[in-house]
Amino acid sequence: MQNSWHGLTWPSNDYSRVPYGVFSNPEIFAEEQERIFRGPVWTNIALEAEIPQAGDYRTSYVGDTAVVAVRGDDGEVHAFVNRCAHRGTLLVRDQLGNTKDFTCIYHHWCYDLKGNLIGVPFLRGLKGKGGMPEDFKMAEHGLRMLRVECYRSAVFVTFDENAEDIQSYLGPDGVEFLDRMFHKPIKILGYMRQRIPSNWKLYLENLKDANHAGLLHQMPVTFGLWRNTQTGGSKLDRLKRHEIHYGYIDTDTEEDAISGYEGVQSFNDQLTLNDACIVDYVPEWGDNISSQFLSMFPGTVFQQFANTIATRQVRPRKTNEFELFWTVFGYADDDEQALRRRIMQNNLAGPAGIVSMEDGEAPHLVQRAVGHNPEGHSLIAYGGTGPIEDQTTVITEVAVRGFWKYYCELMDVPVARQAQAAE
Numbered sequence: 209m210q211n212s213w214h215g216l217t218w219p220s221n222d223y224s225r226v227p228y229g230v231f232s233n234p235e236i237f238a239e240e241q242e243r244i245f246r247g248p249v250w251t252n253i254a255l256e257a258e259i260p261q262a263g264d265y266r267t268s269y270v271g272d273t274a275v276v277a278v279r280g281d282d283g284e285v286h287a288f289v290n291r292c293a294h295r296g297t298l299l300v301r302d303q304l305g306n307t308k309d310f311t312c313i314y315h316h317w318c319y320d321l322k323g324n325l326i327g328v329p330f331l332r333g334l335k336g337k338g339g340m341p342e343d344f345k346m347a348e349h350g351l352r353m354l355r356v357e358c359y360r361s362a363v364f365v366t367f368d369e370n371a372e373d374i375q376s377y378l379g380p381d382g383v384e385f386l387d388r389m390f391h392k393p394i395k396i397l398g399y400m401r402q403r404i405p406s407n408w409k410l411y412l413e414n415l416k417d418a419n420h421a422g423l424l425h426q427m428p429v430t431f432g433l434w435r436n437t438q439t440g441g442s443k444l445d446r447l448k449r450h451e452i453h454y455g456y457i458d459t460d461t462e463e464d465a466i467s468g469y470e471g472v473q474s475f476n477d478q479l480t481l482n483d484a485c486i487v488d489y490v491p492e493w494g495d496n497i498s499s500q501f502l503s504m505f506p507g508t509v510f511q512q513f514a515n516t517i518a519t520r521q522v523r524p525r526k527t528n529e530f531e532l533f534w535t536v537f538g539y540a541d542d543d544e545q546a547l548r549r550r551i552m553q554n555n556l557a558g559p560a561g562i563v564s565m566e567d568g569e570a571p572h573l574v575q576r577a578v579g580h581n582p583e584g585h586s587l588i589a590y591g592g593t594g595p596i597e598d599q600t601t602v603i604t605e606v607a608v609r610g611f612w613k614y615y616c617e618l619m620d621v622p623v624a625r626q627a628q629a630a631e
């Protein structure tokens with residue numbers, strides 16, 4: 209069958225329909241690791257502020273591959289696959305630390321900060337017996353190093369030596385986003401992590417669908433942090449794989465909200481807060497953008513939600529599970545009040561966040577309904593099914609179609625031609 213792919217058919221090349229089997233097929237999961245995560249993409253694995261000194265390291269993931277970022281003696285950031293070159297043991301087990309070298313716990317092979325193998329116990333055996341073969345050369349058994357590029361405070365890696373550079377990958381809007389977020393030195397505030405029982409791509413769909421934010425999340429809608437009646441939209445990169453969606457506070461009135469949300473439960477004008485500190489957004493970037501997310505293909509997120517700033521990393525684990533890892537930060541010059549505001553507002557985000565817990569539950573509910581039955585497909589048509597381009601409304605799913613377009617390109621999916629409206 210011309211358009212069969214892992215037994216699935218991709219219904220149309222406007223990407224408005226996603227076959228549900230893509231969320232539960234282990235072969236597709238394995239192929240994604242190879243073609244996407246170990247392909248020509250960049251993944252944010254650390255922030256430079258986490259590893260300022262020589263020997264500082266941070267463990268992370270690219271897809272389901274464990275990796276390490278380390279500051280070398282040369283001041284540069286290096287990165288390698290977290291796997292001993294001898295028999296494949298996980299080399300570094302801490303999340304963060306400082307070291308002069310990395311020694312594997314199993315047989316004590318030792319590597320320098322650039323991943324060179326510098327020590328093998330009993331290399332020549334003992335008393336003429338045992339040891340490694342004569343022709344074994346340590347220089348040929350270093351760690352699998354990754355290409356690293358830093359932009360602003362963010363450390364990115366790729367497995368692909370031929371991938372475009374990080375600024376080109378981000379595109380002008382992505383660069384501008386990071387320029388705004390990292391316009392001055394940051395300070396790490398902490399980490400959060402959660403396991404979400406859904407396929408990783410359902411979370412990317414959630415992120416790129418600004419429309420849901422004004423419906424699923426009663427808290428920001430009711431208290432004005434994010435509403436579909438406010439000015440907002442989304443910007444896409446040239447290949448439609450990344451998205452920035454943004455919303456401006458105070459661009460609607462209570463009357464706009466009441467009439468726009470008439471009959472919709474997510475806006476409840478009867479609710480009040482005894483303590484409004486959690487929604488007390490104070491503009492600090494010279495604009496009124498109250499929420500702005502950059503979701504980079506495949507699984508890196510930069511978040512400004514009110515005064516919280518953070519990265520989120522999507523770490524696929526299996527077809528129906530991923531880990532979401534949050535690195536929460538503020539600015540180095542935050543005074544006590546600014547710091548307290550960020551920390552309080554972080555109660556909106558994270559595993560138990562008043563808003564974010566709903567973003568964990570929604571993909572889980574999709575997985576529950578489609579994970580055991582690959583038949584059928586979704587419909588992604590808010591904003592129309594025409595060209596995939598920037599949007600000046602948040603009532604749109606166009607960016608979700610952009611994600612699937614690039615996904616299909618990297619995965620070499622045969623896509624049916626009977627599009628409603630091809631790009």
Ligand code: FES
Nearest residue numbers: 292294295312315
């Ligand atoms: S597996 Fe690491 S030293 Fe043997």
Ligand SMILES: [Fe+2]
Nearest residue numbers: 420421425567
């Ligand atoms: Fe959400």
